[in-house]
Amino acid sequence: MTGPYRVDALTSESQQTLSMAIAESGTGIWDRDVPAGKIRYSAGWKAILGYAEHEIGDEIGDSYLRVHPDDLEYVKATIQAHFDGRTDAYEVEHRIRCKDGSYKWVHSRGRVVSRDARGAPLRMIGTTTDITALRTVSDQLRETADLITNLTNEVPGLVFQYRMPPDGPARFSYASAGAREIYELEPWALAADARILDALIHPEDLPQYHESLRTCAAALTPWHLEYRVCLPRQGLCWRQADARPQRTADGGTLWHGFITDATEHKRIEAELRESATTDGLTLLPNRRHFMAQVQTVLDRLAQRDSDDCVALLMCDLDHFKQINDRWGHAAGDAALRHFASILRSELRAADLVGRMGGEEFAVMLRGTSMTSAITFARRLQHQLAATPFVVESGERAALALSIGITLMHAVDGSAEASLIRSDRALYRAKRNGRNRIETAP
Structure with a gap:
């Protein structure tokens, strides 16, 4: 072997070992x-x-x-x-x-x-x-330097050795062929000047990147970091770095580590976070997320002992079951999305809406008195009546809305307590003829 960045021809035995060590991920x-x-x-x-x-x-x-x-x-x-x-x-x-x-x-x-x-x-x-390949590689790295180089150059990711001396710039003393995929750099270029990464790491993540290495070097704790890179060919991607530091004889720090592509994992995580807080049908916040936000506002009211007005509305589409029975559940789903769209169009940036389940929706209006909340509720009813819902057959399905309103108070024990009051007002609106607005103190 002529250098640490070149894969020499493997012997038959090494090829067999490599085949056993690395499996397709x-x-x-x-x-x-x-x-x-x-x-x-x-x-x-x-x-x-x-x-x-x-x-x-x-x-x-x-x-x-x-x-x-x-x-x-x-x-x-x-x-x-x-x-x-x-x-x-x-x-x-x-x-x-x-x-x-x-x-x-x-x-x-x-x-x-x-x-x-x-x-x-x-x-x-x-x-x-x-992760079988990575676990196998981890075991095989302990055997010989020759096998290490050959294996790491085949691993989907960047295996590296990074040195930070007491004085002078840090450098990569080893970089596998994975540098081409992880950073779109030749291994020798990365080893020649580690500062080349400063132009590739996302500007918002670069300070954290350097600070995490300094902190790791000081405490000799494992290095783990997820950060973004901006690459000429791949564009914006996520990378995950893991390494273990050790102190060198001259007082510097030496890391052995691995950097992988975390872009797909981050995308899946984002989808999981969204699905945990969003109603899949209407794309509005779900009940759990809505109630958490209401609780946050209530806690702030209690901490400030404030007289700020926050209105909480419970809305229910009247006779919704008739739509499902006459035109089917697909039409019912479309009606819910139709109303959700109207709700969004009437809200301010500071307000919040959520689907509570079925045909029930809740709205939180910040800085809103009872009078203003009633005005909002009437406008919502008017907009629903003025924007007819049309099913696929071309028929119009009449939609009406019952609304219960209450004001949140700093002394409310929980978000549920406020919601119960507005829910009771909504029940009165339904009981008294529907398409009505009722209030609770």
Whole structure:
């Protein structure tokens, strides 16, 4: 071998070792129905284990049978901790049995995206990534320098050695061929001048990038960072860096680490966050997110002991069941989206709306008196009446709206207390003939 940045021809034995050490990585998606004990897998997930589309069922009990016995309790405990709300997400590395009886290492992460009124989990969505290649590479790196270079140049990611001397600039003393994919740089260019990365790392993330390395060097704690890069060919991408530092004889710091492409993981995480806070049909905030925002406003009122007026409205589409019965549920869904669009058009930037379930919606109006809230409610009814909903057949479906209004108070014990008052007012509006506005103190 003539240098650390060149892959020399491998011997037959090395080629065999490399083939065993590195497996093609992939990511699959799963969707779990918690109460039903069912879990659906994407075709990519099944392919990771070597199964065809029809060869894996959806019983959650069967999924646990594929987990390595030594990892099973850890996996279950991690899931339960997320179900109980003790963690923001579920994330675990474990072994799983393939169709041929062998085991692969996988990295699974997910999040509960819906819960019932008591907080029990209903639905959980996540991803599973085959990390067998990376685990195998980690073991093989301990063997010989020659094998290290050959293996790391084949790994989908950048394996690196980074030195920060007591005096002078930091530098990459080793960079694998993955530099071409991770940074669109030749390994020798990255090793020649580490400052070349300053032009590629997103300007908003660059200070954190350098500060995290300085903090890691001072405390000798593992380095973990997710950051964005702006590349000529790939554009804006996410990268994840992990490394372990050690002190060198001259008082400097040496890192051995790995940088991977985290763009797809970040996209999935963003989708999971959105699905956890957004109603999928209307794209309005869901009940849980809406109530959390109301609670935040209520807490601020209580802290300031303020007389600021915040109105809370409960809205219900009258005779909504008749639309479903006459034109079908697809028309009912379209009617809900129609009303959601009207709601959005009437709100100010400081206001908030959420779908509470079924045909019920809630609105929070900040800096709004009862008189102004009633005016808003009448305008909403008028706009709904003036903007007819037309089904696919061309027929017009009449929509009307019952509304209950209350004002939030700093002494309210919770957001639920305010919501209950407006809900009672809404009930009176429905009971007294519908298409009405009722208020509660």
